[in-house]
Amino acid sequence: MVDRPVADPANPVSPFRADLLDGKVVLITGGGTGLGRATALEASRLGARIFVTSRQEEHWQTVVEEIRSTGGAADGRSTDVRDPEQVQTLVEEVYRVCGRLDGVVNNAAGNFLARSEDLTPGGFDAVVRTVLYGTFYVSQAAARRWIADRTPGTLLNVVTSYSWTGAPYLLPSATAKAGVLALTRSLAVEWAGHGIRVNAIAPGPIPTPGAWRQLIPDVSMEASLREHIPAGRLGEPRDFATLAVLLISDALPFVTGECVVMDGGEWLVGNSFQMLRRLPAQFWDERLATHRRNRANRPPA
Known part of the structure; x- marks a missing residue:
């Protein structure tokens, strides 16, 4: 391991004026946890009114209360983005x-590790419908209103640094995120005139509660991952939030159809999730057996 200076992400200096998003209303899907929560808090700090949505009420309600406790304006609603209605x-x-609505951050997502031969149709469908279909449904619903009202708007989608390369054992996510990247570029051209x-x-690895351990099941893998990234550290939710508020602001009116990679240089030296190939067959067999037991013990809907 090589010693190297690493900037402290816990003590960032904001490059923005405090009124960057004054008067804006920003909708954030999957806004109750992780990257969505960080973006909601940062956008609120910069003056935006936030509308947060997620499937579980306790997630978005917590963020709404957090924003309101600091004097910000926030509301929320439970929504399954897989359902267009x-x-x-x-x-x-x-x-x-x-x-009004000025900006949308399409952050709702799902992901899990599995050998592709073990995937069920339902497992594949759940991720693709949340990530790809959900991004389309929300984008279309917002854009229809903007076009009808002749008002501008900004859509910000979330892909990943493996959108270009794919990733072993993350097939549903890799497939869906690649689709969102194509969707982003297609809609940028089609709707620019409106x-x-x-x-x-495209963020690289960012530890967030819950989801992180699903993707990096071995603590030793986390250390290897950190060393693999040229910047010498994993990403932080605030890294994402800082970039997100810039892209949904009016500061970059001539930027559209762009995908900004935010991964500390990781994808340039090879996708980190390739290390999952080192996991033994026993790991996958045990994971599949656990999943089947959990399904068998799940109460009927």
């Missing part, structure tokens, strides 16, 4: 409560 209701609710900008961020 729920998405349409969501956008209508944003306009009813907030009176004043709608569409961009994406």
Whole structure:
């Protein structure tokens, strides 16, 4: 291991004026945890009114209360972005409560590790519908309103640094994120004439509660991952949030169809998730057996 200086992400210096997003209303899907939560808090700090949505009420409600406790304005609603009718209701609710919508961060996602031969149709479908279909449904519902009202808007999608390369044992996510990247570029061209900008961020590995241990099951792998990244550290939710608020602000009016990679140089030296190939067959067999037991013990819906 080589010693090297690493900037402290816990003590960042904000490059933005405190009124960067004054008067803006920003909708964040999957906004109750992880990257969505960090973006909601940062956008609120910079003056935006936030509308947070996730499937579980306790997730978005916690963020709403957190923002309100600091004097910010926030509302929320439970939504399954895989359901276009729920998405349409969501956008209508944003306009009813907030009176307008200026930006959307399509952050809702799902992911899990599995050998591709072990994937069930339901498992594949759940991730692809959340990531790809959900991003489309929310983008379309927002854009329809902007186009009808002749008002500009900004869409920010979340892909990943393996959108270009794929990733072993993460097939549903890799497939869906690659689709979102194509969607981003396609819509950027099609809707530019309506004043709608569409961009994406491709973050590298960022530890977030819950999801991280699903993807990096071995603590020793985390250390190897950190060393693999040229910047010498893993990403932080605030890294993402800082870039996100810039892209949804009015500071970059001529930037659309762009995907900004934010991974400390990781993808340039090879995708980190390739290390999953080192896991023995026993690991995957045990994981599959556990999944089957959990399904068998799950109470009927």
